[in-house]
Amino acid sequence: MPKKPTAPPQLPELIVSTPATLEECLTHLAGCPHIAFDTEFVGEDTYRPDLCLVQVATPERLYLIDPLTCGDLKPFWELVVDPQRVVIVHAGREEMRMCQFGIGRPPAHVFDLQIAAGLVGFTYPIGYASLVQELLGQRLHKGETLTDWRRRPLTSSQQQYAFDDVRFLIPIWKKLHEKLRRLTREDWASEEFAAFVRRSVSDDPAVEKWRKLKGIGGLDSRSLAVARELYHWRDQRAAQGNRPPRTVVRDDLLSDLARRPPGKLEELLSYRGITKTDAPHILEAIRRAKALPVGECPEPEGRENDPPHVLLLSSLLGVILSEWCARNKMASNLVATTTDLKRLVRARQPGGTPFGHSALKTGWRQRVVLPELEAFLDGKRSLIVESASSQHPLRVAPAETKPA
Missing domain, CATH: 1.10.150 (DNA polymerase; domain 1)
Structure with a gap:
């Protein structure tokens, strides 16, 4: 039978767009042991995503915090990382990262609804709209998914979408928390949430991101060393200029340089997509890779060949x-x-x-x-x-x- 819809919480909806309204918001949040939040950001044009909006829910109020106009958000992040406060998110990897960027550490006490749902029998990963429908019988309309959140003023439909993104987080949390309690899986959930936060804000040393470059399959150890060195140079260059790495040098070009590393500046500049500014640094990265002892070059990944x-x-x-x-x-x-x-x-x-x-x-x-x-x-x-x-x-x- 279809689930009988649960009436959505009718809460005051407040826009925080000035330092004064931010201070009022923070005063309210400071008294809340549980808060839920989500973020809207744009990451296509920068190395690190630009935070454009923070949506916050408490049992009594809903907030849209505008980081472009409200002033310093550090006091907000300090409330989020307070270990005495439960922070509720859904698939909150980017929220953890935004908090890390904002104050240098992630929240201490996180409850991720997507993970909790998987621990009590729902599909994993389950989307927010599906979870709202499954648990509360409400339908969400996701009409602003591709909106440009940098533009001001926000339209009424953008505001409604943003409020809805956090409107149901606390009601869902209450239901999932109770299910975990009945199944005696609260400790399991705590383990999962802690591991999720660690994965969100730190690179796994066991995962070498440069190996995901397309076109490096079949390269020998020395060529892989070149690919690795070029990848790390590009990442540093992108971070310095706050640019997406692909706009510094394309992936396919990195792979080709690793396969056929040029030794002279003229050879390198014959490639389309290499600037005169970057060319000397690219050559230096190639030389560093070629100078590595054989034992420090990465091994080619073996193919699985199980019997x-x-x-x-x-x-x-x-x-x-x-x-x-x-x-x-x-x-x-x-x-x-x-x-x-x-x-x-x-x-x-x-x-x-x-x-x-x-x-x-x-x-x-x-x-x-x-x-x-x-x-x-x-x-x-x-x-x-x-x-x-x-x-x-x-x-x-x-x-x-x-x-x-």
Whole structure:
């Protein structure tokens, strides 16, 4: 049956566009143990996105804070990072980053609705509009998604869109918080929120962003060293000029320079898209890469070439995980990735690689989920098709004792 719509909160809607109205807003927020917020920004033309609007919800009021006119936002960010305050967001990666940019650290106590929804059985990732409809029976109209939030004055439709973006955050938080409590998963959620904040504001040292450059597949170690050096030079150049990296030097051009590195200025300037200003710095980056000892050059990434039985067991674990998650009201792709499952199976092979870095090796996943998967690999559990026509067609059972 369709969910009976929950009446939207009828709250005062306030525009904060001057230092005086910002001070009034902050006075109210200082007394709120829970606040929700969202941001609107434009990031196409700059290295770091330009913050254009901050939307804030409390149980009593809705605010649109205009950072272009209201003055210094540092006092606002200080309230956001206060560990005594719960900060509610939906898919709030950019909100975490904006806070980091604004005051040098992220919020201390975050509740992300998208993650919480995955922990109680909703699809992950689920959009804000879908979550509003699923939990509150309300429909949102997302008509201003591609608007230019830098232009002033904001239109009435822009303002309505912006208020709606935070109007339902606290009502959804109350429902998801209660679901987590009933399922005794509040600690799991806290682990997930903390990990989410860390990922949002810091680069994972295990992830080498330069390897995502198109066209560097098949390069040897020395050419990869050139690609890496050029990528880092470009990123620094873009940050200094507050420009998107692609406008400094295109990705395909970086890849071509790594594949066929020029040694002279005239050769480099024959490429379209290289400026006379940047050319000497590019040549210097290439020379640095060529001067590296062989042991400091990056290794080419090996292609996965798992034997058929490893692929079979990994696929089986995927089914087992999906069954466990369906039975326990969890989004399986939030629990573990295909790579996590393959690593688990590989670690069981003779002379196999250690399990290594995997979400399954930490926190609640290691305590609760990993033993379930290992029980199947150890032959202690079996999966039975109970009813092909049922919404829950599979059943887990103890494995039958093998004959001697």
